[in-house]
Amino acid sequence: MAKYISRNLGKDEQVVLQAKIHWACLIPSVIMSFVIVGIPSLLSRLIAMFTTELGFTNKNFFGKVGLINTKVLNSPLNKINNVSVQSGLFGKLFGYGSVHVDTASGAYNYKYISNAESFRSNLMNAIEQYEQDKIKKSAMEMASAIKAAQS
Numbered sequence: 001m002a003k004y005i006s007r008n009l010g011k012d013e014q015v016v017l018q019a020k021i022h023w024a025c026l027i028p029s030v031i032m033s034f035v036i037v038g039i040p041s042l043l044s045r046l047i048a049m050f051t052t053e054l055g056f057t058n059k060n061f062f063g064k065v066g067l068i069n070t071k072v073l074n075s076p077l078n079k080i081n082n083v084s085v086q087s088g089l090f091g092k093l094f095g096y097g098s099v100h101v102d103t104a105s106g107a108y109n110y111k112y113i114s115n116a117e118s119f120r121s122n123l124m125n126a127i128e129q130y131e132q133d134k135i136k137k138s139a140m141e142m143a144s145a146i147k148a149a150q151s
Contacts, residue, residue: 021069045112054099056123062103063108063144071108077130079104083123085116 053064061080063073088096090093095117101108113119 015099041081048112052110056126058126058133061101061103061123063110066112073101073103073108075101075103075105077127078134080123080127083120085120087116091116 047067051067055062059077060143061075061077064073082102084100085097088143091097097114099110099116099119
């Protein structure tokens with residue numbers, strides 16, 4: 001019996017039936033909370049999903065995030081100082097993570113990247129290959145200059 005009713009019974013009054021609020025009254029509130037909170041969140045994730053571009057060539061790293069307020073990174077591979085990956089429980093379960101790139105000009109964070117560990121590993125290999133190619137090119141130029149000087 002509800003406290004308020006039991007405290008306010010008059011002389012010779014008895015409770016015949018007591019009503020309770022049905023849980024369905026929560027449905028409009030739940031729907032509204034998804035509409036108010038969920039749709040903007042969903043839209044921002046969809047925009048990020050379709051506008052984020054992240055990749056690298058044998059010489060440069062490219063990253064772009066955003067539709068209206070964009071953040072763009074275009075950096076030579078030899079200017080990248082560090083690449084790290086962060087992923088939580090859901091990231092590990094579903095295979096995504098955040099890729100954090102530190103360059104000479106600043107730090108950039110790219111969220112929800114599929115196979116983030118693989119991306120980081122391939123990027124680090126490309127950076128190493130770039131450095132090796134750069135050394136080989138310098139050595140070849142030096143060898144040809146010495147050969148030309150001897151002729």
